[in-house]
Amino acid sequence: MAEKKLIDLFNESQYYSLKYKNYFPIYEKLFDKYRDKKITFVEIGVLSGGSLKMWKKYFGEGSRIIGIDLNPKAKNFEDDEIEIFIGSQSDQSFWENFFKKVGKVDIILDDGGHTNFQQIMTTCCAVPNINDDGLLVVEDVFHSYGVSYGAKGFFNPSKYSFINFCKKTIDDINYRFPETKKFNFSLNKYIHSVEIFESIVAFKISESLCKIKNEVLYNKGKNFELKDYAHIHDPNTPGSNKFVVFIKNLYPKFRGTLKYFVFKINERFLKKFFK
Ligand SMILES: C[S@@+](CC[C@H](N)C(=O)[O-])C[C@H]1O[C@@H](n2cnc3c(N)ncnc32)[C@H](O)[C@@H]1O
Structure with missing residues (x-):
C-alpha cells in the first residue's frame, strides 16, 4: 500500500496542530528519504502534540520521536511512542543535558518561539550534535523580516536576525576554501550545505563531506593544451x-x-x- 501523504497524516492527527500549507511539500522534499528508517527526530515546539503524532506516523515504527517545549504541560503528551523534554531552546545547558541523555540525533525541526535569539542559539547548540547526513530545519524565518505579531514583530529587521546568521553561514561554508577569511565562530566543519525555501531554512549536516579536501584533480585524458579564453x-x-x-x-x-x-x-x- 502506498505511504500516506504528510498532509493527510496532519489532517488525521488526533491532537491539534498548526502548520503553513506551503511547508508540506518542503517537508516531504527534505524528509522523505528518512521514512521507515531508524532515525531520531526532534521537534522544538509541542503545543498540543498534534504534529508529534503526525511525525510518528510519517517516519514509522522504527523512529524515535522527541518533542521539546518550555511549557511544562507539554509533558502530558508523552506516551509510548513520543518522548517529551521540558526546557528552553535558548538555554545552552538544556541542550548539553539533552544531548548527554539522548545522544546525537538525525533531524531537528525548530517550530518553537521563533525569535532571533532562540533560532540562533538552537542552531549553534544543536548543529554539532546532529549525525552525518542529518538536518536542522528552522521554520517561520519570515520573522527575520519584521512581519507578524504587530508592527514591531520581534524587532526585526536587525543586523543580528536569524536570516542574517544564515547569510553569514553562506560565507562560513565558502571559507572552507584555503586562503579565504575565517570567522572566530564557525560551524563549517558540520554544515555541508544550506537550502533556503520561503520561510524555511534547512542546514544539511555532514562532517565527513566537510572534511573532503578541495584540491584540484586531473584525470588522465588527452590534453590538447588549449588556451583558456577566460x-x-x-x-x-x-x-x-x-x-x-x-x-x-x-x-x-x-x-x-x-x-x-x-x-x-x-x-x-x-x-x-x-x-
Ligand atoms: C507554534 S507552537 C508549536 C506548534 C507545533 N509544532 C505544531 O505544529 O502543532 C510553538 C511552541 O513553542 C514553544 N516555545 C516557545 N518558546 C520556547 C522555548 N524557548 N523553548 C522551547 N519551546 C518554546 C511554545 O510553548 C509552543 O508550544
Missing part, C-alpha cells in the same frame, strides 16, 4: 573588446591594469542585479 577574451564582458585584447597582447605588462579596469566596468553593469 576574462577579457570574452566578447560579452562589458569593457572588454578586441582593442583591449590587442593592447594586452602587445604590452603583456599592462595585463593586470587592463584586467582591473575591465572588472570595474563589469561591476557597474552588474549593479542593477543587486537592486
